Amino acid sequence: MSDRLVVVTGAASGIGQATARAFAARGARVIGVDLADVDGYRADVSDAAQMEELAAAVLRDHGVPDVLVSNAGIGITGPFLATTAADWDRIVGVNLLGVVHGARVFAPAMAERGSGHIVNVASAAAFAPSRSLSAYGATKAAVVMFSESLRGELAAHGVGVTVICPGQVKTPITTSTRFVDLSTEDEAAARIRMGEQYRRALPPEKVAAAILRAVDKNPPMRSVGIDAKLAHGLWRTAPWLMRRVARNGPADRVGR
Template identity: 55%
Template sequence: MRVNPSEPRLVVVTGAGSGIGRATAIRFAKRGAHVVVSDMDLDSAHATTAMIQADGNTASAVQLDVTDPDQWQTFARDVLADHGVADVLVNNAGIALGGPFLKLTPADWDRLLSVNLMGVVHGCRVFGEQMVERGSGHIVNIASAAAFTPTAVMAPYSVSKAGVKMLTECLRLELGPKGVGVSAICPGFINTNIGVHGTMVGVDPEIADAS
């Protein structure tokens, strides 16, 4: 059985406590899906869930640290037990971090890649396994126009999003014949709070805040 991703029954969205993730969760809920709203900030996830329920639709909130593979395993297992196999997974969770390349430390790179790239890898792995076993499903990875466009002082972010784009293309070839679609969305600049909570290494915080 193939799933029509435009009319799914069960959708999982990471980073759904705000921004693109919240808007995505609300939109899927309006199309009749039950949405599992996950976010590192559980209060934000509950806020999104409340918005969905206020419209008469259904959703549940879960706290998830996308950098932790063990949490991913537990999360996927719980979703399966409570709701069944997800029809759509949206890997949206991400952070912004940049700065002059020579000022960035290995810890800076590890922090960003653990969320923006490995968080997507973990999600694709645990939910992709369930979808392949069923023979249907769709994974949507939120990349960025930064995957195509080099930008000074944003090397880690651009590298992470280029990685998400290529991961998506590889998985499309591998999982597509097994009934699982894999897509990447590459938005440009959008007015969300990712920039507000972002980090610019080597830049005066007052200057960064003013910009």
């Protein structure tokens, strides 16, 4: 990775921060992007205009990225019947359109140069239906199919595309996830339960390592974590079982 230019969204914490550090440790020049304080650029990935301004600045000041890691994401959990239009707008804007905008503003330059790699971070929730994750799971499933389609298009231009689907990972998403249809008191209790669930979850460095391997090997998809691998395998071989879990499983879990 010596001197290769890497752009990472959602770089201020969690998987994004671990990924930025992992690339930097391999000698890459890393540009972090986040809404929070980050050594790089501040931008809302859901805002098309901000992403265009970001790309213009990166291309002007640093050149064409060798790697783009679209990692920024948010969580929403709760029943679909209580999820508002505003909730949908926000999660689709960040989790799906944020990935689309990243590819839209950087992929043309990569394609013109004839090299590069795009890594989109989705979630095991893309293939593990849950009664409480209709919005979150839908955005992550969309990222998977977008990535597969983008891979097919960009292959002819020498640009690889990989989608990463982690299971449960110890990240700040457990403290920032929005719980719909809960009182303040019940939301606090749900947050505590989620924190307990994630106490032994995968460290973000494991996902970062998988992202680096993906750039080296260019696989179409990688599930990260035993829970993610199991969910993916069951969705392919026993979807009826996954549908039963979706009806009867926990109501306040989130994918990553």
